[in-house]
Amino acid sequence: MANKDLHNAKRVKNDEFYTQLSDIEKELKYYRKHFRGKVILCNCDDPRVSKFFYFFYSSFHSLGLKRLIATCYKNLNPDLFSQNLDEQAVYCIYDGTDRANDVITDYDAFIKQNEWGVLTGDGDFRSPESIELLKQADIVCTNPPFSLFREYVAQLIKYEKKFLIIGNQNAITYKDVFTFIKENELWLGINPSGMCFNVPKGYTKTTKIVNGVVMGWIGSACWFTNIDNKKRHEEIILYKNYNEKEFPKYDNFDAIEISKVSEIPQDYGGVMGVPITFLDKYNPAQFEIIGITNHGDMLGIPFTNNCFSEVKGKRKYVRILIKRKQNEN
Numbered sequence: 001m002a003n004k005d006l007h008n009a010k011r012v013k014n015d016e017f018y019t020q021l022s023d024i025e026k027e028l029k030y031y032r033k034h035f036r037g038k039v040i041l042c043n044c045d046d047p048r049v050s051k052f053f054y055f056f057y058s059s060f061h062s063l064g065l066k067r068l069i070a071t072c073y074k075n076l077n078p079d080l081f082s083q084n085l086d087e088q089a090v091y092c093i094y095d096g097t098d099r100a101n102d103v104i105t106d107y108d109a110f111i112k113q114n115e116w117g118v119l120t121g122d123g124d125f126r127s128p129e130s131i132e133l134l135k136q137a138d139i140v141c142t143n144p145p146f147s148l149f150r151e152y153v154a155q156l157i158k159y160e161k162k163f164l165i166i167g168n169q170n171a172i173t174y175k176d177v178f179t180f181i182k183e184n185e186l187w188l189g190i191n192p193s194g195m196c197f198n199v200p201k202g203y204t205k206t207t208k209i210v211n212g213v214v215m216g217w218i219g220s221a222c223w224f225t226n227i228d229n230k231k232r233h234e235e236i237i238l239y240k241n242y243n244e245k246e247f248p249k250y251d252n253f254d255a256i257e258i259s260k261v262s263e264i265p266q267d268y269g270g271v272m273g274v275p276i277t278f279l280d281k282y283n284p285a286q287f288e289i290i291g292i293t294n295h296g297d298m299l300g301i302p303f304t305n306n307c308f309s310e311v312k313g314k315r316k317y318v319r320i321l322i323k324r325k326q327n328e329n
C-alpha cells in the first residue's frame with residue numbers, strides 16, 4: 001500500500017466512531033427550545049444509519065423542526081462502517097410532511113423505501129455542494145471526523161452556524177480551537193467527557209461491552225457547542241484560600257500553579273494555571289481565560305525562557321491560564 005493510502009486508511013479507521021442514541025439524547029435534551037422552527041444539518045451522517053438522523057427524524061414534530069438535512073461522505077451503500085470508497089454520497093432532506101405527529105410505525109420501512117438523493121460530489125463537508133446545504137442550516141449536529149476537527153469547527157464558525165458536535169477534549173489544546181474557546185465562540189456541552197461508540201470489527205483500542213456488544217470507549221470524547229447552556233452559568237464554589245506553599249508561582253511567568261480545579265483559591269486576584277478539565281466548569285461571568293501554556297505566542301504574559309509552565313524546574317502539564325472576573329465576589 002502506498003504511503004498516502006496507508007495514511008488515508010489509518011485516518012478513516014480512526015474516524016469511524018458511531019455515536020449511540022443514548023449519548024445524543026443525554027446531551028440534546030438540554031437544548032430543546034433552541035431547535036423549534038430550525039433547519040438541522042447532520043453533515044457527516046448517513047441518514048440510513050446515523051443515530052443523529054434518527055434522533056431528529058423521530059422527534060421532528062415534538063421539537064418543532066422546520067427541516068432536517070443529512071449528508072454522508074463517499075458512500076452509496078448503507079453499511080454502518082463506511083469505507084468511503086464511492087465517488088458520490090447520499091443525502092436526505094426531510095420536512096416531516098409524511099406524518100402529522102411523531103408516531104413512527106415502521107422506521108425500517110422508511111429507511112428501505114425512501115428514494116435517497118445522491119449528491120453530485122462526494123459529500124465532503126468542505127465541498128461547494130455541502131457548503132450550500134450548510135448555508136441553509138440553522139444548527140449543525142453531528143460527530144465529525146476527529147482527524148478533521150479543526151477545519152470542521154473553523155468552517156462552522158466562518159459561516160456563523162450554531163452547533164452541537166462531538167470531538168476529542170484534546171482538541172482544546174489546538175491553537176485555533178483554543179482561540180475560539182478563549183474568545184467565547186466555543187465551549188463544552190453539559191455532560192462530562194467519556195462516551196462509548198460503535199466501532200468496526202477488529203477495533204483493538206479501549207473497548208467496553210455494552211448490552212453484549214463490543215464498543216470503543218473514548219474517555220476524552222465530549223460535546224462542543226456555541227449554544228448557551230445552564231452549566232455555563234453555574235459558579236464553581238471556591239473554598240480554599242491562597243497560600244504560597246500550596247499554590248507556588250511558576251518559575252518563568254507571573255502566575256500560580258493549581259493542580260485541581262476544585263482547589264482554585266477564592267482570594268487570589270492574579271493569573272492562575274489550571275488543568276484543561278477547568279473548561280468543564282467554566283463560567284465566563286466568574287473567570288476570564290487569558291491563555292494556555294505550551295502556546296507562548298498566544299499569551300499576553302511574557303515568558304522568561306519558554307512557554308511551558310515550570311515549578312522549581314519541573315515542567316507541568318498543559319495549563320489554562322485564568323483570572324477571576326473583577327466583579328466576582
Ligand SMILES: C[S@@+](CC[C@H](N)C(=O)[O-])C[C@H]1O[C@@H](n2cnc3c(N)ncnc32)[C@H](O)[C@@H]1O
Nearest residue numbers: 015017018019044073082123124125143144145
Ligand atoms: C466519527 S464518524 C461519526 C459518524 C456519525 N456522525 C455518527 O455520529 O455516528 C465520522 C464520519 O464522518 C465521515 N467523514 C469523513 N470525512 C469526511 C468529510 N471530509 N466530510 C464529511 N464527512 C466525512 C465518515 O464517513 C464518518 O462516518
